[in-house]
Amino acid sequence: MAKVNHWRRITIREVAHEAGVSVQTVSRVLNGHPDVAEKTRARVQSVVTRLRYRPSGIARSLAAQSTQMLGVVASGFQLFGPAQLLAGIERQATELGWHLMLQIVDPAAPADYDRVASNLISQNVAGVIWAYPELTGERERAFHQQIEPHLPVIFLSMQAQPGSAVISVDxxxxxxxxxxxxxxxxxxxxxxxxxxxxxxxxxxxxxxxxxxxxxxxxxxxxxxxxxxxxxxxxxxxxxxxxxxxxxxxxxxxxxxxxxxxxxxxxxxxxxxxxxxxxxxxxxxxxxxxxxxxxxxxxxxHDLMDLGRLAVRELHRVIHARREGRTTTATSLMLQPRLVVRESA
Amino acid sequence: MAKVNHWRRITIREVAHEAGVSVQTVSRVLNGHPDVAEKTRARVQSVVTRLRYRPSGIARSLAAQSTQMLGVVASGFQLFGPAQLLAGIERQATELGWHLMLQIVDPAAPADYDRVASNLISQNVAGVIWAYPELTGERERAFHQQIEPHLPVIFLSMQAQPGSAVISVDxxxxxxxxxxxxxxxxxxxxxxxxxxxxxxxxxxxxxxxxxxxxxxxxxxxxxxxxxxxxxxxxxxxxxxxxxxxxxxxxxxxxxxxxxxxxxxxxxxxxxxxxxxxxxxxxxxxxxxxxxxxxxxxxxxHDLMDLGRLAVRELHRVIHARREGRTTTATSLMLQPRLVVRESA
DNA sequence: TGGTACACTGTGAGCGTTACCGGGATTTTA
DNA sequence: TAAAATCCCGGTAACGCTCACAGTGTACCA
Incomplete structure (x- = not known):
């Protein structure tokens, strides 16, 4: 009896072998690439489901040099505003197939901008949503220098920065x-x-x-x-x-x-x-x-919408960059409205 | 002038070359392994900071066959309880050096347990905190079969399951x-x-x-x-x-x-x-x-504490497994207290 | 009937890191 | 003084996947 405790991952190689095709063909099927016969595709697919094969996102990211991960820098989710924002971000992200890497910055101990930048870079996120409402002085510089030149960034609820995309409520x-x-x-x-x-x-x-x-x-x-x-x-x-x-x-x-x-x-x-x-x-x-x-x-005001918009915009910019086009992210300001009830 | 738009990552190889040592030695320094002379260590360190080198978490995960990522399955963070829970989880996780992979399950459309399991497996998380309050029938089976045999799991605020660790408030x-x-x-x-x-x-x-x-x-x-x-x-x-x-x-x-x-x-x-x-x-x-x-x-009741406890417990179990020991996660029930004010 | 186009599939080389093993230099032990 | 242990360090092979390229076979046209 093999030991059950540690579990061996099913690899693309085994799927290929089982389906009687090459690894490359399996890869093509997995990523929906063209140039594979319908019959082969079906056979591979059936093996995939039969073996419950799950491609390793890690290996995929390493090989393709790009991840399905978005970095989100926020102040937490205990206040209503940030929570709404993050909820919107999360939903739109999963709908679009992105994973999120949440980086919570403690407003009380904001010395770890560096750690945040490190994490984002080391996990090789494809883009960043900066939903942390404050960004001033040295921190700003550190972040801008480390992240912004390399990655698409969308700022949320911030002062409009020249040259950066800011999405916020008025x-x-x-x-x-x-x-x-x-x-x-x-x-x-x-x-x-x-x-x-x-x-x-x-x-x-x-x-x-x-x-x-x-x-x-x-x-x-x-x-x-x-x-x-x-x-x-x-x-x-x-x-x-x-x-x-x-x-x-x-x-x-x-x-x-x-x-x-x-x-x-x-x-x-x-x-x-x-x-x-x-x-x-x-x-x-x-x-x-x-x-x-x-x-x-x-x-x-609809903060959830704001979050969704941010993700969509980031999505757009990332794909544009991947295809070699250069698009600048557009800024946007949503209008709130008054709700009159009893207290005034 | 090289094109600035797409940015080449600094690799361990370059650090090694710059420091005049092998890649392996740099790796040892990075991970705090023994058997490297103090002088060499210092030299490598200085090159690392000078070049602003950030090891690729992805490559590291692939090679080491283990990640610094914990999966968290939750229902959202818009309600007070879940938000507190997640806040506690997040803090303790970053304090312990873990990253989080948040999986929000929409209570309205709970058909995507499969997607959740898929994501967790494909990102190769080291453990799972199941903070989604419901787990019944077929979904339960699917999850248990796919995840629990392979990964340490801590359940939060759930019915006590035989053989699973549940941390909750009474x-x-x-x-x-x-x-x-x-x-x-x-x-x-x-x-x-x-x-x-x-x-x-x-x-x-x-x-x-x-x-x-x-x-x-x-x-x-x-x-x-x-x-x-x-x-x-x-x-x-x-x-x-x-x-x-x-x-x-x-x-x-x-x-x-x-x-x-x-x-x-x-x-x-x-x-x-x-x-x-x-x-x-x-x-x-x-x-x-x-x-x-x-x-x-x-x-x-202190839900933030609950979240922290869950992470600590998971941390403990993961490390035990990595060292080959077998520990079972322990269950726990926190006691709430009454706060008397004016309404009764 | 030969050539060309096209559809499909396989091969090899990476991606950036760590694990395993082995070897030389130095120190310790009998 | 020889042998063994120890300290450092490097080479090589993975990890699981994708990309670029090189095929193979079949259909089509003149």
Whole structure:
């Protein structure tokens, strides 16, 4: 009895032998290449299924000098936005036959850009989706120098870079929509709880808030601004701080829905009724926000779509390069829309 | 000027040549093998960094007949539980030097177990973490036959299988804690909004509810049960249905926090005050649940830890096998705890 | 009837790395 | 002082596959 514990892989050679053809012919059948007789093809196919043969992706990649793997650099999947993004990326990738190599960068310890680049190169990924929202200074340089010259890269939700493809949501416009709505409802003293200001998306949402105030000729003061970290906790603390330093506040734009939830809770605590004595709007339109009390008015954007688009674009560029054509990846900006519910 | 567009990889051969040693010696240095003079080692190292040489993981895997890749089969990362799990898996994996090959199975179209198995085999993963919560009937057989005999597998949050390692949270006990607390508070007509009953975790939580009712000698009727799908939406609809079919309801156990949120909203709609005329408890303790109105009493469990444990265990088993030892992976069940807040 | 085109198949050389074995130089042991 | 052990290092053969090229046989045309 052979030992079962370690399992010998079935190789293309055995399939070839069993089917009475050469290895090359089997390879041709496997990859759908032309120039193989229908009868032979059928015979090989039947042997393949009978032997449950699975070609080694590794050997294939080595020989062909190209992989079926896409690198994805992201900050995690615990926040709603990134999770949606990754879900879209994942689906489109598997639909198109790509595997994913996920590289999570810890925002707290961002010293391992080098490790990320190393991994991507050593696994020989065919392209990279940079879904990590921050890319500045030395890190940027390191990455750009190591990766971008050699590989197609699509950036997600980032500041537009000259010469790079960036696909993102128009955060600024979305925030503008939200605050514009508050203005339209008659609110005049509108505060903001921002996201981490190191992030581009947080900066953009703040700018949208600014734009809307300016358009309505409303005064703006730093006491109206408070920084959060996307968590409900920070939204709660944020609103308390905001009210303390700017008591005449009559509305607040929370830069995401979780913070809006925290703000709602804080409003209750200080005896403000929403939307009567304080209006709240959020951003993201997470599925739960319709069930907040009151139901949250917020900004909807389709991050899953964004992820899908990124993969499709990368796919296009990779294939173009493989066929020798030179295409530049195109940038794109998706428009969000306002969802009016009860909180404003 | 050479064409920059396509980039030639630096190989071990070039490093060897540059350092004036053989390829084999470079390989030894790279892998930290013994039998290389300190002086030589240093020289090789310096050439490696100077040339920015990155060994090809692919070639390495082919030659060594083993990869640094773990397969993870999951249902996605948009729900809180799975996302936490995957976050834990990801962190522990990178800390231990493993790469991940994520295989998302769409619960709606589960016909592609075969594709998943194929991918795992063809990429030659060293082990598998099965974090997909359902594994029944024919699919189970297919997977077990194709993967388990050859590869170490750890199952997560599943029914204990004879002979397989399962790491999970004691959902039944957690639900028992929650409902027990309701009973202790004097509630007597306790309903449940379950998760999708195809899932083991949902079944377990329902059993815990049953246990607690039985222990308190409370009657139990099918009108007290309603099935949800983990979404806030379904929690909302669920509570409305529950009240319609069982009007004397005075408390409800929602099998996760999102559904609890929906239930809270529905309670408001039908004029029930929580917790006075209706108590609500949830499960999961998502970060937002402390900011629900009222703050949610719920069951806390550490899924991230669970993921980390799974990776560590798999790591252990893989290394044992490589060294020829035979270890069986051990099963484990983590205990959740009750977090009492305002809603009950 | 010869030549040419075409359809099909096989051969050999890699892809970049590690495992196995063997050999020379140096040290240790009896 | 001879023999054995040890330390370094290199050559060669895989690993499983694809690519470029070189065939072989058959059909077609003039």
């Amino acid at each position: 955060n600024r416009h979305g925030a503008w929509l939200a605050v514009q709505h508050l203005v339209g409802c008659g609110y005049r003293r509108i505060g903001i709880i921002t996201g981490p200001m190191a992030l581009w998306s947080a900066q953009q949402r703040r700018l949208g808030w600014q734009d809307a105030l300016a358009a309505a000729h409303l005064p703006r003061h730093s006491r109206q601004v408070v920084e959060g970290d996307w968590s409900a906790e920070s939204g709660h603390a944020g609103l308390l701080r905001l009210i303390a330093q700017f008591p005449s506040l009559d509305a607040v734009f929370a830069s995401n829905d979780q913070m809006a939830l925290g703000a709602l809770k804080a409003a209750e605590r200080v005896g403000r009724r929403v939307p009567d004595t304080l209006a709240v709007v959020g951003f993201d339109d997470i599925p739960e926000s319709a069930f907040f009390r009151p139901a949250l008015t917020t900004v909807h | 959902n039944r006990h957690g639900a028992w804690l929650a409902v027990q607390h309701l009973v202790g508070c004097g509630y007597r007509r306790i309903g449940i909004i379950t998760g999708p009953m195809a899932l083991w975790s949902a079944q377990q939580r329902r059993l815990g509810w049953q246990d607690a009712l039985a222990a308190a000698h409370l009657p139990r009727h099918s009108r007290q049960v309603v099935e949800g799908d983990w979404s806030a939406e379904s929690g909302h609809a669920g509570l409305l249905r529950l009240i319609a079919q069982f009007p004397s309801l005075d408390a409800v156990f929602a099998s996760n926090d999102q559904m609890a949120l929906g239930a809270l909203k529905a309670a408001e709609r039908v004029g029930r005050r929580v917790p006075d005329t209706l108590a609500v408890v949830g499960f999961d303790d998502i970060p937002e649940s402390a900011f629900f109105r009222p703050a949610l009493t719920t069951v806390h």
